[in-house]
Amino acid sequence: MSSIISSVRSTWTIAIYTWRQGMRQKTLIGFLLLSVLVIFGSSFLTAFLTQTTGTDTQVDIEAKLLKDICVTTISIFGMLITIFISASVVPGEVQNKVVYTVLSKPVRRFQYLLGKFIGVQLIVIINLALMGGLFFIALYAKQRIMPTLLLWSILLTYFEFLVVSAFTFAVSCSASSPVLPTIAGLFIYVTGNLIEYLKDVYNRAGQTGQWFDELIGKVAYGLYQILPNLQNFSMKTQILYLQPNDPPKDVQFPNLIWPKLWRGTSSRIGFSGARSCSPS
Amino acid sequence: MSAVIETQDLTKIYEGAFKGQDVHALTKLNLTIEAGEIFGYLGPNGSGKTTTIKMLLGLIFPTSGKIRILGRKDFGSPAVRRKIGFLPEGAYYPDFLRGEEVLSFFGKLYGLGGADLRKRIDWAIELVGMKHARKRLVRGYSKGMRQRIGLAQALLSNPDILILDEPTTGLDPIARKEIRDILSNLRDEGKTLLISSHELLEVEMISNRVGILSNGVLQTMGTLDELLTSRDVLLQVGAMSAEASGKLTAAGLEIEDQVKDNVKIRVPDQVSVYDALELCKTQNVPLLSVAPRRETLEELFVRIVGAAERAKEQS
């Protein structure tokens, strides 16, 4: 029993110190400052516009603009931070040989990796909370309504980051530098968001009857089957077009807590609603 | 006495990308280190010292052979690791932690905590003379400062076994002296130390047993008294003529060092000391002293490693 407790404690120690080191890295702080700047800048800009022309529809349009900028910023900068951190934490310590010192302590390899992964999640969560918190305040200041929908969106965004982070981290464990896992992470992020296009490609392929046309169709279908659909985690359209305190549509809780993230095997999860409610 | 560290035919081959590129880093090492010993593990660069140490700590896996630490086969288990302090070669520590945070990090991994941990950190930082820089990031440390923090983290948990990989490489003379003093204190406390090094003078000062490694093969092992037994004799004489010097050399004596009117002459084992003295007398060479000449560790090292290199070239 005491060995289990001490093993949990070691894992947690590694997580905490990973987090502490991560938060001191300049690249990370740079990303964070930049996103804070964008969120502040956009809310300031829209506030300025509102003052000059104060009609109701104007406020609506500007709130929409603010939301659009902020959601995009959080998603992109948050994702970059996530990929950067997940890709570099383990290869970094392998490269500078710190890993040998740590593993010479009473720590198992499994505890080390788990601790590192939890540490990465702490960094990602803190960053997301900071950016989301600022957006929350900016939005409240603009519309004077508690933007509870935003909290749902942030939660889902974290799940999206978690998928990409886990994948990047797994690749990074067998890489000797952060380059390969970074590319892998970006690949998952981009294709995961464009997955609907893959389906399109598959549907349209095979019309000309040429062999490579069919091949492309098959590849697209294969990718469509195995890649996660990250769009499922996006609430952007809901955030933009619903009231800030509306309840979220289509959040299926059992699926969120027990996420079947890989859509090939599972029924649709999460957020098909995000698309269905878009004003088309 | 009981064996603290024991290896049996320990072998490590690093596999190369292509056939024939394998590196035989360590071949059939049989090593026994008893409790309370200070073992000097010597060898030139690339002879396999670090490879051995990494295997003892379970950081890399042996190609073949057995290891026991404190008599246990599960030498990589946390229970055994808790009893070992390790100073890695090259002094790599987390860049974005402060000196004292490095210690609290590693201390917690050893299961220390609370007031006890704080006390031990203060003690270790004081011991290695890093009080002034304890709040600075390791990133800004010099090589010597990193090495000091490294020694502090190795000693932090008050382990019974210390494995130090080149503890004094890259340090200034004062730091070296300080570290040597720390190590001799540890010896007096009855700790078991394995020190890898190629700083022979230091090893000679603190070790009681040494092993010399070359090309992954242990060439010799024993206490300093056992190994440094040459029956040569050293004559110290005053000023002598060039003619006398020529005669002496012709008789098989070696002039080791000549400073004006103080000459050191080595009488090899195979030449009779009486003949040498007779020769000095007939040549009117003033005799200052006659003493046994113990081989230095450096001479032993050069001789043994040199012989191993030549044997390798011939094969």
Ligand SMILES: Nc1ncnc2c1ncn2[C@@H]1O[C@H](COP(=O)(O)OP(=O)(O)O)[C@@H](O)[C@H]1O
């Ligand atoms: N990871 C590795 N891969 C391949 N060869 C290695 C590796 N580590 C060490 N070696 C080789 O093994 C030999 C012994 O190295 P090492 O144990 O570091 O020597 P020492 O510590 O005595 O200087 C050297 O020839 C070195 O090049």
Ligand SMILES: [Mg+2]
């Ligand atoms: Mg070495």
